[in-house]
Amino acid sequence: MALEMNGSVEIPAPRAAVWAALNSIDTLKACIPGCEELEQVSGSELKALVVAKIGPVKAKFKGTVILSDLMPPESYRISGEGEGGVAGFAKGGAQVRLTETDSGTKLDYTAEAQIGGKLAQLGQRLVAGAAKKMADTFFQNFAVAVGGETVQGP
């Protein structure tokens, strides 16, 4: 099952600071909903353990996260894939772009995900809603972590 999401967040912080945070494992770990572990394996490869609950399915996703197409301090691509055991699998990525604004930085993202197994069986409406909520939560968390307050949500 393929999902597509996009959105943007205004962050009241300079672009360089936002860029640094986007590359900070501690910040990412704190902001990814349900993230229990996030470790650097190599320069651009991370290992993650994320607990997600979607409808009646709760699963621990173990997988890898890779940062690529790095264009500091403007954009990168964050992609990953995880196995959720009997719950199925999820993989996908997001193109993240930062632009300077009067009040700070605007973060735009376009994400796509593929879901399989029991998760897909839950149905598009439930999964798409849950995935969108996870993405929103991440960027809200991120805006708070970097900017200190929530500004304009997606």
Added chain:
Amino acid sequence: MSTATITPIGAAVRRKEDHRFITGKGRYTDDLDRPGQAYAYFLRSPFAHAAIRGLDIAAAKAMPGVVDILTGADLAADGIGDLICGWMIHSKDGSPMKMGSHPALAKDKVRYVGDHVAVVIAESLNAAKDAAAAIAVDYEELPAVADLAHAREGAQIHDCAPANTAFEWELGDKAATEAAFARAAHVTTIDLVNNRLAPNPMEPRAAIGDYDSGDEAYTLWTTSQNPHVARLVLSAFVGIAPEHKLRVIAPDVGGGFGSKIFIYAEETVCAWASRRVGRPVKWTSDRSEAFLSDAHGRDHRTHAELALDAEGKILGLRVHTRANMGAYLSTFASSIPTYLYATLLSGQYDIPAIYCEVDALYTTTAPVDAYRGAGRPEATFLVERIVEKAARELGQDSAQFRRRNFITAFPHQTPVIMNYDAGDYGAALDKALEFSDYAGFPVRQAEAARRGKLRGIGLSNYIEACGIAPSAAVGSLGAGVGLWESAEVRVNPTGNVEVLTGSHSHGQGHETTFAQLVSARLGIPIEQVSVVHGDTDKVQFGMGTYGSRSGAVGMSAISRALDKVEAKAKKIAAYMLEASEGDIEFKDGRFTVAGTDRSLAFAEVALNAYVAHKFPTSEIEPGLKEGAFYDPTNFTFPAGCHVCELEVDPLTGVTTIVNFTAVDDFGVVINPMIVEGQVHGGIAQGVGQALLEGVVYDADGQLVTGSYMDYTMPRAGDLPAFQVGMTQTRCPSNPLGIKGCGEAGAIAAPAAVINALTQALGTEEVPMPATPARVWEIIQARAARAAAE
């Protein structure tokens, strides 16, 4: 004994089994627990198509409560064979069908989402689930082949099947059909998708395997429509145990619709694993697993052409169907889009030439096999849609067009194997038109239009081949089994009776109908008859229940056994009454010396058969128990006319069925109440296919209709009160004159609904399921086109 205690054939007597069911005393497989039982949970593939590069069970095996974890390697090590498809089909070029290897647990590849990777056996189901989550599988994802239309070009699923083709089969006379088209004045063409359905029996599948090391014998309780066939396949092909060391019990089973005919991985694994772990192993499917792993039904894409002369007489029919087989050939899968489909393409019509090609293709989806009607709904949908379209193109009344082309003389040999033995299609059409007030439709349509509603009426003159089937005939067509049925009638010394049948009841009401036959024949109250079925240790052999065969074949076997009981009882009665055997008459439960008042009740003769005091046992053996194996002489041909009248709200696209009339010819009817119930259920499923139900896999082969949030079952509120009527021509091909009724509604209804809907919407392009969204889009597109013109 008075005749008032006899339940005659044709009586709408209440179902004996319902007291048990409605008071919660039914005993289904999941209700049973065995001492020391462990629980199985299957780790299933989340990918539609992937190679298994590694499977690490070590961590999972160490988890609390885990008894064992078994994989395809263990299965192979124990020499357990593949699951098989039992009907050999040959391609046009003479080559045998390409049956891909189907292990109960995957060996090195998974081929659909839900395919079985490993089984965890644990002290509790939750422990098994937790451990399954800890199994590490290294999948190498391969391209999914989810779309039937492009299955040939997709990644190869089985090594043995290039272009994902299981077989390319044909039936009929190609040259004669081409000649018919060459002289046609008009040709009607149609392209149809027969949507894929999930069977959804109320009780999901379940199994308990129990190995007794003392007897070196297995018992398998399972939700089967045919426990003897399950035992035969598990013994002879899969190699679990020899037949005399494997007892299969199908206790109360809550519906099947075909999906419980097949021998599946889970049941096989439970039996095998019970010996591996030395404990009973139980598995019960949850609804999500049922959507993933019960064999689906239908899933055809068809292009067809109908050749007509200038007056509208049908000259020929040419059909090309692509049938989705799913990832593996299930137990009877190959017979469904071939001999259960193309042989019915003549419908109720005199069609001189028919040619049909069927390409059976593998996809990375769940296996597809028989589902209520099994091939015959696909045939009826095609025939009744193209006939309707032809009538409209020629500007003829739908009913008159059909009537002009009806077969009216019997027996009738069609160009596609079947020899119709009896029927009166005009009588059913007349009655259906009368019941549905077909003539008054234009007035109702105009009245609906004033309310802003689009109203349509659609006919479906279906035929099916039931009473499956003469053994030699199906053998010559590739069946791996004979399709006779067995029965044993055991008369007890006190005159009550146990009937052992190879048929299996999972909602059909056999405990009533079969007892009714015995009551009527032996003149004993229906309460004194028990029907025993579903246990290979009790019933010697049987072929089970599917294809509307239990009345026509199963009861014919009982009838034959009753003939033998009566014959022997007459001999005994003759000695008791000191009369000549030829002078003994048996009627209403009494043996009477013709022309006298000397008589004996059936129970008196039964007692004497066991006491054996009054007849020479050198001539007549004591006891009163007879068996029969009955092989039908032909298929039976139930047929009828269903009429659907519906309204569409153009603002919402919602279709409301306002009237549904069914007039069926089922031959002799034993219990009209049960038959009417079968018709109701069948229509509900047929309407479900037409308007609501559809299995969808996305491009990645993920099942996106895997729950009742996305798969819509028909509910009572979706359906009107049906008008059900009957006509009757006796079936000449079995002793009781029965044709069968179990599938008619599901076969007839989709075409009736879509013929009505296409009329209401003014377009022939209405896909199933015709959901409100799709209907609304059709209406909008039409409005946009009209505005542009």
